[in-house]
Amino acid sequence: MLEEKLTEAIVEELKRQAANRPQLLKVERADDAKDTEELIVNGQIDLAALVMVIAGSVAGGP
Template identity: 75%
Template sequence: MLEEKLKDAIVDELKRQAADRPQALKIQGADDVKRSEELTVNGKVDLGALVMVIAGSVAGGP
């Protein structure tokens, strides 16, 4: 359960970042990650934002 919640939080945040900066970040396989367990990330990731999302997910945030 926790693993699935973390995975969803990470993928959603990476998709959000890619939507905000499509020229700087490309995500492939995000829609198929539940089946394949693989995700390709090309570009710059805002690690601080990603960490906050993960921490919020573990702490029970939205």
């Protein structure tokens, strides 16, 4: 359960970053399937924002 929540939080944050900066980041899931464990990421990631999302997810945040 925790792993699924963390995976979802990470993927959603990376997609949010890609939507805000499409020229710098591209994120895809293999066949766009939610149950796959593979993610294709190409570009620059705002690591501080990603860490905050992960910490919030672990702490029970939104």
